Amino acid sequence: MAGHSKWANIQHRKGRQDEKRQRIWTRVMREIMVAARMGGGDLTTNPRLRLAIDKGKAANMPAENVKYGIAKATGTLEGIVYEEIRYEGYGIGGAAIIVDTMTDNKVRTVAEVRHAFSKHGGNMGTEGSVVFQFKHCGQLIFAPGTNEDKLMEVALEAGADDVVTDDDGAIEVLTTPADYEAVKTALEAAGFTADVAGVTMRAENTIDMGVEEAARMQRLLDVLEDLDDTQEIYHNAAL
Template sequence: MAGHSQFKNIMHRKGAQDIRRARQFAKLIREITVSAKQGLPDPAANPRLRAACAAARQSNMPRDTIERAIKKAAGQNGSDDYVEVRYEGYGPAGIAIIVEALTDNRNRTASDIRTAFSKHGGTLGESNSVSFMFDRIGLIRYPATAASADAMLEAAIEAGADDAQSTTDHHEITCAVESFFAVRDTLESHFGEPETAKLDWRPTTTTTLDEDAARAVLKLIDALEDSDDVQNTYANFEIPDTIMQSLDS
């Protein structure tokens, strides 16, 4: 299990899936709200909003819920004013963690994040204290059935991507942040809507965790992800499959 993935295994390990689903919907609606406010409330003319709507559809959010969120954000009375904030710190075993949040109360969010780090063996750091250990990239993922590996690589390079890696399950295309929307739109014209399209923090090196460290790190990640304000969490760790199976049992 890689630390830069979105911790799907964690979500499946925990109970109360309805609560997790509701929380995920709330986070997606926040992203839709911010995206619609920062640009036009039209996904076709607003690349960030288009990506937010695609992510919502991937999570099976009803279309009318998405449309209501856009209309609310575009209304004259507006909606909650969220600001984007990023926190960085260290977790158990010295792993580096980046937390992205959307909040309408910076003090509340900072307190929640600091408490989570302190309670679970971590330390909240200053801005840019760990981000130098990550690359900021554009990430686009298609299922393996979308195209052959050669066809996807050729299309990705022609679109301006840096690389395309293919496995039996999916194609993963990476590109520079400034090229992200252009690459995504070009690939979408060839292969349809991707299953994932987002800006990502990719660690340049990772730390492999033993079972005790993995348990401690996942508890911290769980606590961070439980915050309604937290949108994404990234970290530079790896957990061997055998240890993940032990933790899941």
């Protein structure tokens, strides 16, 4: 199955994350704390916590920070309680945007998200207004030049739903959220390390944009990304 070109977008986002590593650590710490508070601090019985720790490792977060976050969330240390809230809206050219947040003050957060949308050419929608355009799934993306036949063989044998080759040669392995860890483990055992991996909201279709529209859309995404309470942003714009 063929997909759209997204490698340049991935590299651009990774570059921005490298520039803002401390902010990434803050977001991962929140995710670790929420996962530990909801499912406990035992990695063997808490898959969400395992995924959060994987994000921490990918961002080179010190192990001490991870241990502190788990201890704080499970009651060993006193801490702030975060609430997960999802906002949906439309960006430039009607592109769909999902903003996942964690906050200790939802009044502040909704005001900041609404302001970002309205000031930069978007519109904040109601719950359910755009989420139907995305699929909740496990996603592993491999660089162009990866051995597609071997990757597909291992992935499908491990339980992947699909293997998608994008226009630029990048390869996506798609799974159900429940099968993500098993497929990732099997691929790593076979020598395949994904450049991007996680459980995500994957756009079912993309919206193409011209240069000016893409620049405006990127500006809106950057502003939303820079909000303190933002955890993840998903969109369907082909920038």
